[in-house]
Amino acid sequence: MRDFERGVAFDLYADTVYHAASMMKVPVLFALYDAFAKGRLRPGQTIRLTNQFRSIADSSTYVLDPADDSDSTVYARVGQDVSLRWLAERMITHSSNLATNTLITLLDPAKITALARELGARNTVVLRGVEDTPAFRKGMNNVTTASDLVMLFVALQSQRVGDSTATADMLRILEQQAFNTQIPAGLPPGTRVAHKTGSITATRHDAGLVYPPGRAPYAIAILTRNIADPAVADALTADCSRIIWEWLAK
Template sequence: MTWDDLDAHLDSVPGTVSAYVGRLDAAPTWTRLPDATHYAASTMKVAVLVALHRAAEAGRLDLDQPIPVHNAFDSALPGAPRYANAQHYDNDDAVWARVGGTASTRWLAERMIIRSSNLATNICLAQVGLPAVAQAWALAGARHSLTGRGIEDFAARDAGIDNLVTAADLAALLGELALGASRPGPLASPAGCAAMLDVLFAQEHREDLAAGLPEGTRIAHKNGWVRGVRHGAGVVFPDDAPPYAIVVCTTTELADGGPTGEEDEDDACRLIAGMSARVWQARHDL
């Protein structure tokens, strides 16, 4: 299947599918609607991770210092009441078991990525602030992505304050992280970038991009999903070819009163896994 064939196939998929494929620090091999904005879902957590490590390297916080684990957060909408996360909407009971106690920011940041914990994300976001996350996006060269609020900040959401990403921006962020692990870059020191990559390598949700790769293939990645949205963004490290970035963002309009979205999510996972497999087959020619 050629890239044109893949484009033609995606033309028949309902909704919007964006993609970015290419070697690191080079022009992309193939893109599809790379600058189309999508609701970020949990992919924005990578930018929060970068902001945390930048703050730690600047001496503004200690990643290993225990902090309170709480469930009450200031809204991004001025004057709105504080909001809280819902445990049933989270993916990590381990963080909820710490509520009322303490945990290190490093541990919370890891749970934010590997289990995609929303509660851990909001605690980490409160540690660094939204401007620091915006700076992480900007330093990576992102042009359209933004993190305007915490997760489940419904007052801000209803006021139009949102979290958005593009395939190109996610590729830029992850690509800079991967490159920064071996040479000085804009995001963090090589040691800091390597530490963040290790967290992304440990990702436990592997049902989309990772599912399209041979068993044991190293991929530093983060995915995100809500009803009608499924994204996968990562850097793949083959043993027999240079590393490459792959990002697939899917947004499907679901009808009101329709199914729960589980079948749509399964379809999106299969689509992303299939695209990941296609890119893997072409890894020597990217």
């Protein structure tokens, strides 16, 4: 945690490396807006949506199953032209894997990782898209740490990812997060939170910016693993979120 208001910080195993799950979608979002800022891409630019991707492990092709995706609605647009801004929104708000893989293919994982490094994320690596089974079997996974995720959100709040307009747009997307059973669940109702969640088997993460009324925000990341029951993991994260909120309120 890093607090913009009081300048205080809290770390507990913050540099432990975790499977990133959908948290890697945060640096993907930032890389997209960096491409917008540098004129390589435009928010309204469209791309033909397809459901076929190439494994980084053996170059075999694979497709995503809508049943395994938290946002099956995007698949209805396959074969159509969709805007990059729309893909970014679905990737963050509903964690669409199809939108994510489309953007990762467009942006290049190496460039996404390089930008994360520039923003202070020392251990985060974006190697591949979602559901690349051959790569997963070889241990080729996206990874991150709590410290890295906090640094990324500090960079966003500090307008180091984009200008004020781009920052406001990214925050707008992150505030529309559909999954709110972790960090927001430990906060007073109605608290402004701009965040992203991620999960795979026995792993649940959440990170973002919390905006207490009348003061500057704080960046927070809570990562869990080896907890089989998602409800237990979510309750733990919500408790940690509440404890941090109460500590900062003193």
